[in-house]
Amino acid sequence: MVDAATLHGAGPGPALTIDQTVRIGRLTLRNAVMPASGTFAETLAGIVPFEQLGALVTKTVTPQLRGGNPTPRVCEVGQGMLNAIGIPSKGLDHFVAETLPLYRGVPTPLVASVSALSADAFADAVRRLDVPGVAAIEANISCPNIEEDGKAFAMDPRPTALVVEKMRRATSLPLWVKLSPNTGDVASVARAAEAAGADALVVANTILAMSIDIETFRPRLGNVMGGLSGPAVKPIVVRMVYQCARAVDIPVIGCGGIATAADAVEYMLAGAAAVQVGTATFVRPTAMLTVIDGLVDYCRRKGFARVADLTGAIHDADLTVDTHEAAS
């Protein structure tokens, strides 16, 4: 680990060329910034040139057609939003036949996000996604496991290990596993995913939350509960990225409330090798471009030659964590 403050605290350096590439397992990405699943689609092409992004992550697709949740599917809460979309999906076949070809010719790795309701269905889906045009698979395991009474895979290490093992055997593509923040022990889940063969972890999905309209007494989402995203979740997910990065040796991709380069830097210092931008794109469609440029500016100002050097560059060697404080 580079002693960043000592080596790099010297203020504006020369107009260095900053190496923006980051490695996620055997994939080398142009830069550290990519969209979060469900907050990106082809329609963004006119606004964000796809060849400037580190990777493209598609909306989670399920094996079969799914309808999604009743409306309202979204509401804002302070500096964040709740969504209960429910993963509407046209199914895997449609994805392979219709969506994938749209990205032909785009020189950016395409990461296909997938979800299923059992470990076998996950493995089968991953097998079907192992096709040209897919650079990596992101397994969204924050979904209910019908074999465990609907409890999400990513809530516990054991079902996580099981589903990741089965997926691992089903593909030789890089396998990213997206964890849920709705667990008491994300580091153990991370270790389980690594041991079962994940090539990288995405930390994290949305935090289960709820809001009620006090004028109408109605939940503000048709599904009653939904996932919290946006700036409000950042301190919680930065903590999870820090915990996971210390627990595993595979790359951790940070995701939760990133809107600015400063947010991305914070995640990378905590241990993230790359970042995903979700909700911020809704608020400012060009947010990812701002983050990319800002990371370069930051590295230049702080004297880092490579964006990748930010990963884990937190200065915490002299500090210890008192777990009593998990609680107040």
Place this chain on the structure above:
Amino acid sequence: MVDAATLHGAGPGPALTIDQTVRIGRLTLRNAVMPASGTFAETLAGIVPFEQLGALVTKTVTPQLRGGNPTPRVCEVGQGMLNAIGIPSKGLDHFVAETLPLYRGVPTPLVASVSALSADAFADAVRRLDVPGVAAIEANISCPNIEEDGKAFAMDPRPTALVVEKMRRATSLPLWVKLSPNTGDVASVARAAEAAGADALVVANTILAMSIDIETFRPRLGNVMGGLSGPAVKPIVVRMVYQCARAVDIPVIGCGGIATAADAVEYMLAGAAAVQVGTATFVRPTAMLTVIDGLVDYCRRKGFARVADLTGAIHDADLTVDTHEAAS
């Protein structure tokens, strides 16, 4: 459950006298509003008349003297704050001998918050707190259990059941159990606490989080991680209160990000029988008084005769929760 929109949606009613009392087990409180542990002390007396509050909840006390965490112990993050105080405590004897007598003559139930490092130590502490002047005990079980390798009791149903059972046998005082939001399944923990004899649940303590200063590369708390509180946590904890209130029959006291009467109403609609105000008191020392008055105004405007009628008055009968959405 009262069909509030039908009965009570009629706009400003007559200048009704609103019944503000709420029942928490066998205790009847003057009103639904009390401070959260660790955000209140005798020093507030000059600013908030204690006899106007529903209850007084003291800072968590531990059996022995404890020092607390290194500084910085606090930082702000968006619309919230992180703290890593670490429960400095002068010990139980000091609490009973020095703190309790200060509240003699205050006509408001005093709730003593307590924490310990094993189930037996908890039981012993509760026994020692069963003294005149203590109206109820709030067990802060979001702390590490040394018999479970430092994992917090409130992270899982089993250790929760064990510690609550032992405390239950140690006192006949009302026993409130304060849950942790840092668990994947708060409803199961709630059920375990109820089954083991808790009289009420407080939902919830702070959410484990972290922030890094990107100029210095240092964690912004001396303890690296700390607890997130304030408006940022509200949608997450409202969801937990809703889940717990549906899971148990004992009263649930909502706590997390409450700063206004509207926040308190939202918690009560979700199922809370009373609320605790924490961080908001730091920002506005008179916040609890504003919440008390605002609850009465709201009831009057919406035609509720009793503040207690707000509890669980959410209109959700026609809705179902798709757990798939826990995830996006």
Place this chain on the structure above:
Amino acid sequence: MGQTISFQPVRHGAAAQAGGAPAAGPQGPGPGPAQQSAAMPHAPSLPAAPHVADVLGVVVSHVWLNDEYRHLVLEAPEPAPLAQAGQFFNLECPHTAEDKPFLRRPMSLYRADPAYGRVEFLYKVTGVGTRALASIKVGRTMRLLGPLGVGFSIPETAKDIVVLGRGVGLATLAPLAEMAAARGIGVTAILSARSAAMVMSVERFAAIGARIRVVLDTDGSSDPVNVEMLLRDAAAGGRADAFYTCGSNRLMLLMQRIGRELAIPGEVALEQQMACGLGMCFCCVRNFSVDGAVEARRVCTEGPVFPLDEAMPW
């Protein structure tokens, strides 16, 4: 940029209905991705997208029209002023001491003026977003993403159309009436409102020579029975080659029923809570009834203008 990634909104609507096949609307020909599998199953290379951008506009006028509605005029670079009737923008509202809207707010185009580089909006001050929006002063800048979505289309063969709007829906229909007039198409405008003070845009309908029928709650003339009579009159008089509506569930259902009965094609502009406005988040779906089946569509990209016949009440 890979040429294969170029999108455009879906074409459907009155023109398609009337012509019986996808017609060339203002946004260009052919089906979009959502209908692509049906129309041309393996056509990954799509025509160039109508230009959408997130631009910085400058407020040049911002006035109250009555107690509830405000009229906002922005000077904004292209493509904003190229917006078509029925399209919308996603507006970044400012923050005030009380109101800090997090997401953008979608607003229909009220007027676009490419010559002067202007776009206009008309909105009702309702909640967090519009209260904050109402605070913006002349000279200030704000971001607007657009033009978004599919606008209105008028069948090639139409000579006379009927627009029926209520409340802020009137604002959405005004540019449609002007588009019709520009093509020499006659317009009957039934404008419904709570009271005379709440009828907006009458002068714009008047300026294009529309036959204007103002119906009000205050004198009972907005009653569905009366509106139905007005619609039937227009049809009987041969002045209803297409129906258009916006702003009221009840009026939409009425116009849909009569449209079906009299085989008049129509379009309705719908709303739904949105996050991205760009077809990415799937927040903004509404259900439509298509050949007896219920189908969810995104208001932001497959709409906000939809075939009247397929709309479902909300």
Place this chain on the structure above:
Amino acid sequence: MGQTISFQPVRHGAAAQAGGAPAAGPQGPGPGPAQQSAAMPHAPSLPAAPHVADVLGVVVSHVWLNDEYRHLVLEAPEPAPLAQAGQFFNLECPHTAEDKPFLRRPMSLYRADPAYGRVEFLYKVTGVGTRALASIKVGRTMRLLGPLGVGFSIPETAKDIVVLGRGVGLATLAPLAEMAAARGIGVTAILSARSAAMVMSVERFAAIGARIRVVLDTDGSSDPVNVEMLLRDAAAGGRADAFYTCGSNRLMLLMQRIGRELAIPGEVALEQQMACGLGMCFCCVRNFSVDGAVEARRVCTEGPVFPLDEAMPW
């Protein structure tokens, strides 16, 4: 209200040190709760609290003193203008488009004027809170909680004191110098700053006839060796019955060393991140060295003024 719940800050400091026992400072006699167990183990009934309230102040003046420091004058109801030197307030800073401070910010009293109902602050524009604070305009209101904490105390027997401050610490010492002068006590003021432009409050020290020594980084006169000489001069001249310092770790250590060597009692005003300002949250602790042991104390209630001898470097 139960009479048993009435609190007051802890008394300690130079007066206590000098007198060898808790002395009657401006906030009334006797130890507070934190020292209570030692002093009187079972005395639940405490004397009446010095009045603290969260009041609404009106900005009557707010100017830049130099590139970094601003001077804020508020008109505020009692008890605010009754604040004593060394006490502080917890200020609710406004929100701006860029800066939205969540917690309040503690600020030392710069001047209190009970006759005119005014309190003044002097602050350095540093981060989120002070940038936001800097935006507040004359005529606007803001909440201030106070007066808080334990202020400076001067030993009964003192005839001459030395104050040594740097940066914004000078602001905290100015009202102490005036309090001393009002009691006929002589003041030597050593004012340290980066450059001449950054020396603040000289006129206030001058107005009370203090012997002023300005020491600067620009000409090297702020060097500890020189400051040490000035301190020893004052002591040698019999003008150092008590030492006071604020604003620099290095100067605190220097003054502490010389104070110990020459047996001169002293006080230091300290800072620490705060949340409540009221002794409730235990965020604001600092370590002190008391009889060889390290003891954590809350800056907000047990300070912010502490015995110089017990302070530890930060």
